[in-house]
Amino acid sequence: MTEKKRTREEEGIQVDFGLGGLFKGIGNFIDLLSDMTEKGESVVSRTGEFKVEGLDQARGVYGFSVRMGLGGTPTVEHFGNIRATDEGPVVAEEREPLVDVFDEGELILVVAEMPGVEKDDIQIEVQDDILSLSATGERKYVKELLLPSLVDADTMETAYHNGILEVRLGKAS
Amino acid sequence: MSTELGDMFKGLGDLIKLATDLADKVDLSELDEEKIAELRRASQTRVGGMPRGVYGVSVRRGVSGIPRVQPFGNIRRTERGPVVDEVREPLVDVFDEDDVLLVIAELPGVAEKDIQIEIRDGLLKLSTTTKSRRYARELPLPCPVEESTMESAYKNGVLEIRLRKSGAEEGT
Helix, strand or coil: CCHHHHCCCCCCCCCCCCCHHHHHHHHHHHHHHHHHHHHHHHCCCCCCCCCCECCCCCCEEEEEEEEECHHHCEEEEEEEEEEEECCEEEEEEEEECEEEEEEECCEEEEEEECCCCCHHHEEEEEECCEEEEEECCCCCEEEEEECCCCEEEEEEEEEEECCEEEEEEEECC | CCHHHHHHHHHHHHHHHHHHHHHHHCCCCCCCHHHHHHHHHHHHCCCCCCCCEEEEEEEEECCCCCEEEEEEEEEECCCCCCEEEEEEECEEEEEEECCEEEEEEECCCCCHHHEEEEEECCEEEEEECCCCCEEEEEEECCCCEEEEEEEEEEECCEEEEEEEECCCCCCC
16 A cells, blocks of 8 residues: 555545445436436337437447455546547547456466456557557457556466456565 | 437436546545555455446447347346456347347356356356356347257357257258
């Protein structure tokens, strides 16, 4: 846990052990999404045209994950391929995978959910404390993430099994 | 563009902004030392700590060009607010391919032998018994199917199920 993370912010959503504030926000989020889902279904029988750029070619996915992060800070991470732009949501071809980063003492463990690709299609690059993941093939993924510490790229070990990529990196000494 | 759909997608844009704000704002504000210590202990064990919460939607162009929005994840709405469940609803797509229904579910992290598929009363039930990752989902099928024709394949975290529609001729 770094000192930086422990610094209290004057502003921001209040987080108690029950994750009250954060979850209140998420509750609103889910309420809105559910309303949207219901609305979406209620118009299924209607005809009409609408455009979300890219939706013709691809399925749009948008989500977030919440977990107790390193040092106990709740972290919210996004994943999916719907990006907000000034012109409205756009569905991209590449999807950001759901990624978890674990601090395991000497090691950093990165677990990415990348279903539907082959191991050979996955590219992993490490530069200082930035990990870049991408996959090409039937499904496309791309993600850049900041690791919690500097790592030694030579120590990298990877495994891909049942749609889950695990990357282990030794921390730089 | 229909107004309702326009609103819906404007809504989606707003939601992404809201989620981004959430991610930016979350910090250790207003936590006392005791709670921080408690949280830290919880976070150090990957098993037994609070499960990771996931919530998302998939948006797909439907049969008649109407977008279909489907939620997935393990954050459930309750009267007491959102709750993180151990069991996650997987992302599932159903495709109507003339004589066949094709169901594609994303179940990363489980072994094929741990996946259970059941069809009853027009519902397709998917579940897994893996300890580390548990998935479950019930979804209504859009038409009656011949259960005996079910073929399934699991590869790289993606489950595909093919079911012939009732009344469809074999071999067509």
